[in-house]
Amino acid sequence: xxxxxxxxxxxxxxxxxxxxxxxxxxxxxxxxxxxxxxxxxxxxxxxxxxxxxxxxxxxxxxxxxxxxxxxxxxxxxxxxxxxxxxxxxxxxxxxxxxxxxxxxxxxxxxxxxxxxxxxxxxxxxxxxxxxxxxxxxxxxxxxxxxxxxxxxxxxxxxxxxxxxxxxxxxxxxxxxxxxxxxxxxxxxxxxxxxxxxxxxxxxxxxxxxxxxxxxxxxxxxxxxxxxxxxxxxxxxxxxxx
Numbered sequence: 001x002x003x004x005x006x007x008x009x010x011x012x013x014x015x016x017x018x019x020x021x022x023x024x025x026x027x028x029x030x031x032x033x034x035x036x037x038x039x040x041x042x043x044x045x046x047x048x049x050x051x052x053x054x055x056x057x058x059x060x061x062x063x064x065x066x067x068x069x070x071x072x073x074x075x076x077x078x079x080x081x082x083x084x085x086x087x088x089x090x091x092x093x094x095x096x097x098x099x100x101x102x103x104x105x106x107x108x109x110x111x112x113x114x115x116x117x118x119x120x121x122x123x124x125x126x127x128x129x130x131x132x133x134x135x136x137x138x139x140x141x142x143x144x145x146x147x148x149x150x151x152x153x154x155x156x157x158x159x160x161x162x163x164x165x166x167x168x169x170x171x172x173x174x175x176x177x178x179x180x181x182x183x184x185x186x187x188x189x190x191x192x193x194x195x196x197x198x199x200x201x202x203x204x205x206x207x208x209x210x211x212x213x214x215x216x217x218x219x220x221x222x223x224x225x226x227x228x229x230x231x232x233x234x235x236x237x238x239x240x241x
Contacts, residue, residue: 014237015228020209025113028118030184033122039122040134051087051091052085062076066196073125074169077125088154102134102138104232105230109231110140115241121143122143122144123145124168125145130145131145145168173202188207191208194212209239
C-alpha cells in the first residue's frame with residue numbers, strides 16, 4: 001500500500017500549498033517583488049485617479065484586472081491611465097507623501113534578503129514615479145515599471161514607450177525576472193517571486209519559490225506559499241536564514 005506524504009503542518013495565517021524545498025533564504029540569489037498591494041499598501045493608479053474624481057471608476061477596472069477577469073491587462077491599464085489625464089506631479093507627490101506606506105514587514109524582508117547576499121528586483125505594472133522612490137527607500141537593485149507621459153507637469157493620459165515595449169504586464173514581469181537571473185548568472189529556480197494579483201502569476205510560475213501576499217483567491221491557490229495575515233517578513237517563518 002502506497003503511503004502519501006503528510007501535508008505541511010498548518011501555520012496560523014500562512015498556507016503552504018506544497019512541500020517546500022529544504023532550502024534556506026541564503027540558498028536563493030534573487031527575490032522579485034510586485035509593488036502595489038504587495039510591497040506597499042495601495043494601488044497607486046487608484047489613488048492618483050482620486051485627484052480627478054475618478055477613483056471608483058479606475059478602482060473597479062483595477063480590481064477586475066487583479067482578479068484575472070480582464071484578459072488583456074495592457075488594455076485595462078491603458079483605460080485606467082487615460083482617466084488620469086489632468087493629474088499633476090504635485091498630486092502624485094501628495095499620494096506618495098500622504099497615502100503610500102510600506103506594507104508591514106516589507107523593509108524587514110528586503111533587509112534580510114540583502115543580508116544574506118540576495119539581489120532584489122521590483123517589477124511592477126505601476127509607474128516609475130513610485131517605483132523609483134521605493135527603490136531608493138529600500139535599496140533595491142533592479143526595477144521595471146511603466147512611465148507616465150507628462151507635459152508641463154501634467155499627465156496626458158498616455159504612457160511612454162520603452163525600448164523593451166509599451167507596458168509592463170504579467171509577461172513582461174516574467175521576462176524581467178528571467179533576464180535578471182541571466183544577468184546574475186543564476187537559474188530561475190534560485191529566485192523567489194512575490195505578488196498579489198493575476199498579472200504576477202507568470203513570474204511566480206517561473207520562479208523557484210512563489211509567494212502570495214494578501215492575494216486574490218486564484219493567486220493564493222497557485223502560490224507555493226500564501227501569506228494571508230501579518231507582514232511580508234512572515235516568509236522567514238518558512239524560509240529560515
